[in-house]
Amino acid sequence: MQTVQPRSLPLRVPRVRPGGVLPILAILAVLLVLVGIRQPDFLAPSSLMSFLGRSAPIILLAAGQYFVIVSGEFDLSVGSLVTAQVVIAARLIDSDPARTWPVVLLLLAFGALVGLVNGLVTTRLRVPSFITTLGMFLILVGAVYLWSDGAPKGGLSEEFRRFGRRAFEDVPLLGRVPYALVVLVVVAVAAVLLMRSDFGRTLVAVGDNPRTAELSGVRVWRTRTVAFILSGLAAAVAAILLGGYSGVSFQAGAGLEFGAITAVVLGGVALGGGRGAVVGAMLGALTLELLFALMNFYGVSGALRSTVQGGIILLAVAVSATRSSSR
Amino acid sequence: MSDPPPTPLLTLRGIGKSFLGVRVLDGIDLDVAPGEVHAVVGENGAGKSTLMKIVSGGYSPDEGTVEFAGEPRSFRGPRDAQRAGVGIIHQEFNLLPERTVAENVYLGHEPVRRGLVDRRGMLDRTRQLLASIGETTLPADARVGQLGVAQQQVVEIAKALALDARLLIMDEPTAALADHEVELLYGLVRRLQERGIGLLYVSHRLAEVFDLSSRITVLKDGRRVTTVDTADTTADELVRHMVGRALSSYYPDRAAPEDRGPVRLNLRDAGNRKLRDVNLQLRAGEVLGIGGLQGSGRSALARAIFGVSPFTTGDVTLDDRPVRLRSPRTAMRAGIAYVTEDRKGEGIVPRQSVLDNALLASRAVFAARSGRAARTVRVRELLTAVEVRGAGDDQEIRFLSGGNQQKVVLARWLALNPRILLFDEPTRGIDVGAKSAIHDLVRRLARDGAAVLMISSDLPELLGMSDRIVVMRDGHVAGELPAGATEEEVVALAVGTARETARETAQ
Structure with a gap:
């Protein structure tokens, strides 16, 4: 460089912020192009809308998981929580439309309660969240089996199922907009606003350095417990959509916790907390779903899903770890 | 290389480096002649360690050229720089405490005979090496963990010499030494000089800079303020260059x-x-x-x-x-406000922005009391008032120098009145x-x-x-x-x- 050097300090350079959403947007764009090459129909508004609707539950779970992970913890219980919610809903509604709304409220309360317990056990009893939520996972699985004598009972009302399967028809430009997508957009906007609020900024600070947060007057235990509650609530909403879409079974939520964690990591959120955006986590989930769709179009066996997830987790963590140490 | 003596061993021209958009070095020129001790002084955050890392291959410069022994070089890493003849002695030593002196000195390039490590040869060579820098009391077969700090430093230096270092960087070499050990280091530095080794000597302690160096370069805010002949300057003058005011x-x-x-x-x-x-x-x-x-x-x-x-x-x-x-x-x-001793562990949330760090306490405790916008305005004013330098409010705080981090922590508490x-x-x-x-x-x-x-x-x-x-x-x-x-x-x-x-x- 023989040019005259600028003398002004500091120099502003456009940059990729660690924890930002640019990388995941780039990956998403590449996948969209690949999908477009293989299956141009997929990019038509109507099929794109229904894809987004189908992806809503995992995106919601990723948002819920984001709150927990960014605060420095894990929530492994969400998959079995979704299963439990679906099974509970079916049994309590028992195909009676009049019970739909009370049960929806109950599910939200139950999700919040499970999150509260996860949070309190982790923060007050000082059980590592990995263990706490693994325990909760097992408890929920066993309890649901026990409660339903080994097979789901009852059935969901059509009223309940419409959240997951119906859509606003004939919307200009977009065509069919699933209810699930509307729910997703509302939750996403709320999540973004929450992360810009005092609570959101404090939550990330807690994940970054809980000692500093505590000594600055933050009630770290309360903040993290709220994160677990948010994750439980997200699981409840996801369960409502998922129950409607794919019906009642003990497999309803199987493996979703790992899907959510993979999505969060893929979205540039640091495991261990303190960095990353909720939008990134949700885009991570969308990317993951798009990747699975792509694998499907290319005839890759669905059995490879978990292998791919595992590979993504390892790769994403390795990339972020080497990037942060090479500063 | 049988060039006439004036040829510098190391020549830096226009070295610049930025991290995430913040310029930490800007247009640095510096040269070191064989056998010269060139001291580099400046406040924390002035860019000394970044500059040393560039010379020793830890970072590559964004701008400018590094010439070593008359050839333009761009080191691909610390090992590359070592092979070329640039050694660095860090403040914290890089030794294996359970190994002997000789094993540490030849770590990674052990002399080999018939495919096996030649232990005796290694010990002999280590003894010669130590003797050549006047160190006769240090046993080559002693376990490094048993040695004192000063002796460990000698081992570090021997390690660099075993790699034929022609330029040696010493980063705060006396920080860990007791007073009488400093004298020993002086002797060592002089013998290295006699061997024609060039030294870049980074230190806070002006007394030793005056004792040892022939020239002094002052850095401030990533720029070179001046390079002076040691004989022509005074401590007061140096401090003025470093901070822009006198010591009194x-x-x-x-x-x-x-x-x-x-x-x-x-x-x-x-x-x-x-x-x-x-x-x-x-x-x-x-x-x-x-x-x-x-x-x-x-x-x-x-x-x-x-x-x-x-x-x-x-x-x-x-x-x-x-x-x-x-x-x-x-x-x-x-x-009540409390500024902790352990800034890194308890004072900052390292990966959050300067502004988020400064707002942490207000958000946590008095969130309801004042409007968000008014609070942010006030904290921005405080950050200006405490003179946080070299960073925007959106910069992650971990990239700031210790002094600037502390000012942000202060702003956090002052916001609570x-x-x-x-x-x-x-x-x-x-x-x-x-x-x-x-x-x-x-x-x-x-x-x-x-x-x-x-x-x-x-x-x-x-x-x-x-x-x-x-x-x-x-x-x-x-x-x-x-x-x-x-x-x-x-x-x-x-x-x-x-x-x-x-x-x-x-x-």
Whole structure:
């Protein structure tokens, strides 16, 4: 460089912020192009809308998981929580439309309660969240089996199922907009606003350095417990959509916790907390779903899903770890 | 290379480097001749270590050229630089404590005979190497872990020489040494010079810079201020170059007796697991210094007042009203702020922005009290007022120098308008300029009516800043000294050779 050097300090350079959403947007764009090459129909508004609707539950779970992970913890219980919610809903509604709304409220309360317990056990009893939520996972699985004598009972009302399967028809430009997508957009906007609020900024600070947060007057235990509650609530909403879409079974939520964690990591959120955006986590989930769709179009066996997830987790963590140490 | 002597060993031209958009080095020119000791001085954050990492292959420069032994080079990493003949002795040594001196010296390039490590050859060569730098007392087969710091440093130097280093970078080489060991290092440096090795010598201690170097380069804010012949300059002049002002007028004026207000905080027989029977009064408008040795209960005192590990016995009154400070939140609501000793571990949230760091406490405790926008405006003003430099408000705080990080932490607390401020080693690890800025700020806060308690291990600071000094020992108050006490008096109380009574507060 023989040019005259600028003398002004500091120099502003456009940059990729660690924890930002640019990388995941780039990956998403590449996948969209690949999908477009293989299956141009997929990019038509109507099929794109229904894809987004189908992806809503995992995106919601990723948002819920984001709150927990960014605060420095894990929530492994969400998959079995979704299963439990679906099974509970079916049994309590028992195909009676009049019970739909009370049960929806109950599910939200139950999700919040499970999150509260996860949070309190982790923060007050000082059980590592990995263990706490693994325990909760097992408890929920066993309890649901026990409660339903080994097979789901009852059935969901059509009223309940419409959240997951119906859509606003004939919307200009977009065509069919699933209810699930509307729910997703509302939750996403709320999540973004929450992360810009005092609570959101404090939550990330807690994940970054809980000692500093505590000594600055933050009630770290309360903040993290709220994160677990948010994750439980997200699981409840996801369960409502998922129950409607794919019906009642003990497999309803199987493996979703790992899907959510993979999505969060893929979205540039640091495991261990303190960095990353909720939008990134949700885009991570969308990317993951798009990747699975792509694998499907290319005839890759669905059995490879978990292998791919595992590979993504390892790769994403390795990339972020080497990037942060090479500063 | 049989060039005539004036050819420099190392030539840097126009070196520039930025991290995430912040320029930490800008247009640095520097050269080192064979056998020359070239000192590099500057405040923390001036860019010294970045520059050294560029020379030793740890970073590659964004701009400019590095010429080594007459050839343009761009090192691909520290090993590449080592092979080329650039050695670096870090402040923290890079030795394997369980291995012998010889094994450490030849680590990674052991002499080999018939496919096996030639142990005897390695020992012999190590002895020769050590002898060549005048080190005859250090056994080549001693375990490194058993050696003292000074001897370990010799091992580090031998390690570099075993790789045929022609340029050696020494980063604060005397920081870990005792006084008599510094003399030994001087001898070593001179023998390295005689061998024609060029030295880049980074140090805070101006005395040794004057003793050893032939030229001095001063860095400030990532730029080269000047390069001078050591013989033509003075310590005062150097400090002026480093901070832009002279060494005198170092501490701000103390409070006049009439400026001291009523007792804000009163501890009577207060104690907990680490403290017993602490009696102490903190007045509005004064800076109360807390002296004592590490572990004497100084930090425990601040942490008890701030509610981190609260008092379990005794009485605490705040403005004559009894209070129980059970948690940081209750202390903060009572108007108390606490700047911790361990800035990295307890003071900052490293990956959050400067602004988020500064807002942390306001958001946590007084979120409902003021509007968000007004609060942010106020904190931005505070960040400007405490003069956080070299970073925007959106910059992650971990990329700031220690002094700037501390200013952000201060802004965080000032946003709460505290009436009692507890400072635990407020200027530890902070460069000279930021240090005096913080001193001024502490004094200004007291003058504006805050009650300040300041813990410091830095005796000149403690004596220079305090209106009174309380010395702690073994978890209780060993004694109190007035302003104008001597270092000896403080130390005597701290170690327990002085009688445990408060000296009459004269004046």
